[in-house]
Amino acid sequence: MTLVLVPRQKQYRDEQVMLKLGQKIRDKRLQKGFSQAHLANLCNLELSQINRIELGKINTSVSHIFLIAKTLGVKPAELLEF
């Protein structure tokens, strides 16, 4: 009999999705001619957060997707089309 310590499963992150979403947001932002800082101000989010999302470093939430979509004047669903 041996006792084995089984590590917990990590949270699921799809880096492909994170990267693609970030690129999509960046595209829409640039179409509007906004800087990251400007978008952050309009959303009342931190610049660093916008940057992390665009770079695909974080697995952001539905609420943030809706907030950003609204600010960019696009449908939230559109940000997931890739």
Place this chain on the structure above:
Amino acid sequence: MTLVLVPRQKQYRDEQVMLKLGQKIRDKRLQKGFSQAHLANLCNLELSQINRIELGKINTSVSHIFLIAKTLGVKPAELLEF
């Protein structure tokens, strides 16, 4: 001169969005005739997690949205249409 401790801003959560997303996922799941447990198995997610998402209690992530959409056989963007 007084020193004031300013509480940090809470994370942004749009409960309307969370609830609507949950309802949408539930609708699609029921259309497939799946139980929450079955969907959870297919996604390799916890049943409790599926339940919390459907009830709109949590502000879930893009990766999870894509995972669930794939399992339900719908486009991720479709889950954000409401």
Place this chain on the structure above:
DNA sequence: TTGCTATTAGGCAAATCTGCCTAATAGAAT
């Protein structure tokens, strides 16, 4: 060069989510 703006990087604490588990509740059918 200098100056200015934009982007990227990263640290830190607190908030939140997720995985994992058990249990309670609801509802239907027998």
Place this chain on the structure above:
DNA sequence: ATTCTATTAGGCAGATTTGCCTAATAGCAA
């Protein structure tokens, strides 16, 4: 009532995100 399945609830620790901040880097214009 009992049994069975489905849903809901909730606790807990660890992982991740977020808010807040400062700084470094890139790029461009004058």
